[in-house]
Amino acid sequence: MLSNEIVLRPRFQMEFEQPCSQLLEKFAEVKKSQNKFVVSCVDDHIFIKLPNKEQHFWSPQLHLEIAEKEKNSCSLHGFFGPNPTVWTMFMFLHVAVGILFMVDLTWLYSNYNLGNPITLQIGIAIVLILVWILLYFAGAMGKKKGKPGMRELYNFMIQTLG
Numbered sequence: 001m002l003s004n005e006i007v008l009r010p011r012f013q014m015e016f017e018q019p020c021s022q023l024l025e026k027f028a029e030v031k032k033s034q035n036k037f038v039v040s041c042v043d044d045h046i047f048i049k050l051p052n053k054e055q056h057f058w059s060p061q062l063h064l065e066i067a068e069k070e071k072n073s074c075s076l077h078g079f080f081g082p083n084p085t086v087w088t089m090f091m092f093l094h095v096a097v098g099i100l101f102m103v104d105l106t107w108l109y110s111n112y113n114l115g116n117p118i119t120l121q122i123g124i125a126i127v128l129i130l131v132w133i134l135l136y137f138a139g140a141m142g143k144k145k146g147k148p149g150m151r152e153l154y155n156f157m158i159q160t161l162g
Helices: 020-033 084-114 119-161
Strands: 011-016 038-042 045-049 060-070 073-082
Touching: 020 038, 020 060, 020 073, 020 119, 045 119, 060 119, 073 084, 073 119, 084 119
Parallel strands: none
Antiparallel strands: 011 073, 038 045, 045 060, 060 073
16 A cells, blocks of 8 residues: 555555445544544545654654545545645755756857856756755655554554544
């Protein structure tokens, strides 16, 4: 389930031969009866997180979406990811590095065509590539650090669903 090393936000899907309301009810009940996990239910979406005292920067959360297929069957789509604030910041940094890289390449191309020195632009491009590599490895490290939490969340979901 969680073996893919490239995917930063692993996804899965399950099919159930019961109405969505029964699955949603199970999570509503377990939300009241336990305190090991923080369970939030909003419409057909369920968010499961570790308690605040156990969370760290890379702590995962499990987002489940339950969709009706037919009258008495439904599908559950789930994916793991970091806190949405962390994910947004992480993606912002990736996009910022990408945009700066494109701006730098444009500047490099202009200076090259004008016959001006391009040493500075090449240096900036190398630094931006190194920053992108660091961001990638930081994400991979965060995923590795969050894997035990992902397993806990997944096992809790399976136990709740029966």
